[in-house]
Amino acid sequence: FLTELHWLDLSDNQIEGNIPVSNGSNPGLDLLVNTERFHFGKNQLSGEIPARLFHSNMTLTHLLVENNKFTGVIPDTLGFVQTMKMLDMSRNEFNTSDFPSWIPSLQSLTTLVMEKTGLQGSVPASLFSLHQLQTVILRNNKLNGSLEIESAHSNQLQLIDVQNNLIESFTQKPGYPFEIMLKGNPFCNKSGEGTETYCIETQQTGTDSTSLQNCLTIECRSNQVSSRACKCAFPYVGDLIFRAPSFLNLGNIATYETLEKSLMLFFQERQLPVESVSLHNPTIDSDDDYLVIHLQVFPSSQESFNATGVAGIGFVLSRQIFTPPSSFGLYVFSSDGYKYLAETSSGSKKSSSTGIIIGATVGGSVLAILALIIGIYAFRQKKRAEDAAKRIDPFASWDSNKHSGAVPQLTGARFFSFEELKKWTNNFSETNDIGCGGYGKVYRGTLPNGELVAIKRALQGSAQGAREFKSEIELLSRIHHKNVVGLAGFCFDRAEQMLVYEYIPNGTLKDGLSGKTGIRLDWMRRLNIAIGAARGLQYLHDLVSPPIIHRDIKSNNILLDANLNAKVADFGLSRFLGEKGHITTQVKGTMGYMDPEYYMTNQLTEKSDVFSFGVVLLEIVTGKVPIDKGRYIVKEVKDAMDMTKDLYNLHETLDPVVRSGATPRSLEEFVVLALKCVEEGGVNRPKMSEVVKQIENIMEIERLNPYADYASTSATYEGENKGLNHPYTESLFVYSEA
Structure with missing residues (x-):
């Protein structure tokens, strides 16, 4: 059994004791020659990590022993494991020792996390030349001397974090394509050109990770946040919740930067008004074991988004149109809401019109010019009203919306006006509210002939979902089966999207x-x-x-x-x-x-x-x-x-x-x-x-x-099971419409 085990994950289980190795007839973990991953993090394991655990015949790629109580020395037999990709030994009680000389020999290493492991001495420059290396986190140790990065450094490097050590000097070269963090070292107490670039304040994210924000701290007004471009703005914020990511190390900043880049590229492709995005505080939810990452999306041209921008961003995230990198897997998005909508263009035009009127008054031709302006204004308002009416027409301008597709092909579905549905639901009263979801609410209505209907009303301003709205109209108008819900009609009026179904009385x-x-x-x-x-x-x-x-x-x-x-x-x-x-x-x-x-x-x-x-x-x-x-x-x-x-x-x-x-x-x-x-x-x-x-x-x-x-x-x-305990609960996470 031990020789066939490929992944041993005992993390976060409050396990106590030592790591067992073979002793006589008693087998130990040193027999796990084919195991690729040891995940022992976040336990109460103690004693020394046995040197016999590691040897050259192993296929080990991930060793995660962070947040335990290991003592003694870090075994140098780890240098035999040339397949090692990720090594995290952070926050243990190891003896103070020089930086391990065998680490630069791990040619497959991508991630090295050794925070608070008692390391001292200098970091060898050869470490950064490992051709697959992406992330190095060595903060909160006693490393000293000079930090040197060879010109032949890995082209995959994304982060070097050596904060809170004793490093006195750093050989600076222009144009490093990765992030270097030196705050809390004697080097940062020296003044010099470029020093502030590496000694900025960084925000801690739990115990394992660092904020991806990398611009200097600037003063912003209340509730505003500094973006990556160091501009104060009101970001659109919420949480990305991933059910089953394929990685366990929250400290790998490169992973989140990949997500950031793909998000930003997606927003750009959809021409959404986004200047930048920032991810913070990756944590594991204690109840559901989901990965939760706080997201900030910053507006591109103003201090805040307008209603259209918020609706567009919220739509693509809540409906999972954005596909994250494969390592993150399925997700849901939970928005914090948005209270800082920018003024519309019509508001600025009103100000402009007011300025024209004042200028005309000063010129002396008050009545004539004012009458002219009022006439022009009235004409424009009338044209705007006509344009607005055309836009909300259920069919006339459907094709003009590039996200909605062609005019729906309907068979027997009836068009209802907003006023009709408002009347039949008693102004969408709470007493007629029979359900809700990510799309909006469902109301019970009574048609003039006494027929009960269920009216599914999308969230106001959610016109971005026109394609899904059209799809459901087309499909339901042409299918008729006793085991498929029937469509009575729809409403595409006054920027509202509503579907009118037959009423199904006993819920889901x-x-x-x-x-x-x-x-x-x-x-x-x-x-x-x-x-x-x-x-x-x-x-x-x-x-x-x-x-x-x-x-x-x-x-x-x-x-x-x-x-x-x-x-x-x-x-x-x-x-x-x-x-x-x-x-x-x-x-x-x-x-x-x-x-x-x-x-x-x-x-x-x-x-x-x-x-x-x-x-x-x-x-x-x-x-x-x-x-x-x-x-x-x-x-x-x-x-x-x-x-x-x-x-x-x-x-x-x-x-x-x-x-x-x-x-x-x-x-x-x-x-x-x-x-x-x-x-x-x-x-x-x-x-x-x-x-x-x-x-x-x-x-x-x-x-x-x-x-x-x-x-x-x-x-x-009815009534036979009220008060009974049901194994079914309400804890389902939704990947699209609730």
């Missing part, structure tokens, strides 16, 4: 599983919901021409009608399937449900929906959210699965409501079907038609008619 499958609706979903009802949702999805894949890929199947997008029958909803991210059997598109969807193959290749197929539906099936049978505090439902079921045992060893994983009311065979086949749907490769997943057939077979095991309604009303189930 997610709410039903959580107990929020007060309706008990037993096994029979869950099977009926599963077959309904599967048929709705099969209809989109097989019976619509061209086929439709939903792209955001999840329990929150499966609605339950008055009879608790399932209806697939929310087509804002949906796409028509291309002739090649796939679409190449930007990755969108919801974390926990997203097809990993789609995420890696950007190629969307109908099998992407199958994967998401498989996750929904696992929700149905376990009653748990897909992702909760580092737990992933797919992995949890796969790890527990043992087909040689009763109920496949899933007793603790299954929802008690399901376990107590189901035939074991039907449960087992249901889980097997769900796991087939979530196979890593799309080619190994069944088609939706096959999924439908298999659920029908499972229903027949339970002696249920797959083609008949299980119950005529939801009233049978």
Whole structure:
């Protein structure tokens, strides 16, 4: 077992004691010859790090032992490990020692972090010539002498941080293409040209990282922040939350600079008014183990963004149109809001007009010129009003918006005016508020004929989402199936975007599983919901021409009608399937449900929906959210699965409501079907038609008619489960629309 282990991660577990090595018949960690990563950071480990742990036959690439209580000397046998890429031994209690002479011999080294490790003496100039070296952090030691960087330094170097040491001199050369931090050294107490460049104040970010801000501190007004260009401004701020980054060392500044650069390039390509971006305070959320990075986006031309700029930036981040570097993985964006909107151009024109009037008055021709100005102003205002009316017309100017595509092709969908929907929802009153998400709110409305409708109202000013809005109108206006939510009409009036659906009274499958609706979903009802949702999805894949890929199947997008029958909803991210059997598109969807193959290749197929539906099936049978505090439902079921045992060893994983009311065979086949749907490769997943057939077979095991309604009303189930504890929680993170 030890010889086959490739990654040992024991970090952040409060483990005490010493690192064991082989002793007689007792095996130790020195047997891990094929292990590539040792992650022991943030524990209570003590004693010396055994020299026998390292040897030339190892394939070790990452050694992270930061934030422990190791003592003694740093073993020089580490110099034998030529595969080492990342070495972090920070914040331990090692003996004071000279800078290790073997470190410059690690030819594969990219990241060296040895903060507060008792190092003294000078840093060898040859260290910076390692051709793959990117980041060196040696702050808070007793390093002295002169810091010298050879002219043949690594062309990948991005940061040298030797703050708070005893370095007395530094050989300066113009045009270093990387950041050097020397604050807190005797060198910085000397005056000289260029000294301030390397001795600036840097902001600590937790215990592991440094702010990416690199301009001199300047005085700004209250609530303003200095940008990278040293300009005071009101930035747009929020948090980027990454669920599963592929790196663990928060101190590698180069990683965040890559993210910064890709963000800035993305904003430039979309012609958004952004001068610069800055990332701060990367931390690991203690509850969910997510990486959280604080983002500041600075305006390009004024001290603050106008409404259009804020809407554009917020849209591309909240809808995950921006794709981060692959090492960061999936993310969500949480905005802090923006209170500092710049004045519009019309405001400045008013000031200009006022100045003209005053000048004309001084000239003596007050009445005539004033009348002329008023006439011109009235004419312009009228033209602006006409232009505004044309812009909000639902079809006349749709093509003028380059982000919205062509005029939507509609079949039977009705156009509603803003005034009509306002009246039918009692001015969008709170009593008619029945739900909300990242797109805005959903209101209950009553048409003049008494029909109930659900009105999905986008956030005001969110016109940037015209493409998704148009997509949902087009799709829903042409599809008609009892297991797909019906579209009554839409509103594209007064800069509002609203979709009017048939009213579905019993909320979402997610709410039903959580107990929020007060309706008990037993096994029979869950099977009926599963077959309904599967048929709705099969209809989109097989019976619509061209086929439709939903792209955001999840329990929150499966609605339950008055009879608790399932209806697939929310087509804002949906796409028509291309002739090649796939679409190449930007990755969108919801974390926990997203097809990993789609995420890696950007190629969307109908099998992407199958994967998401498989996750929904696992929700149905376990009653748990897909992702909760580092737990992933797919992995949890796969790890527990043992087909040689009763109920496949899933007793603790299954929802008690399901376990107590189901035939074991039907449960087992249901889980097997769900796991087939979530196979890593799309080619190994069944088609939706096959999924439908298999659920029908499972229903027949339970002696249920797959083609008949299980119950005529939801009233049978109301109240039976109120007050019960549900394994389903509300901790799901969303990757697109909530």
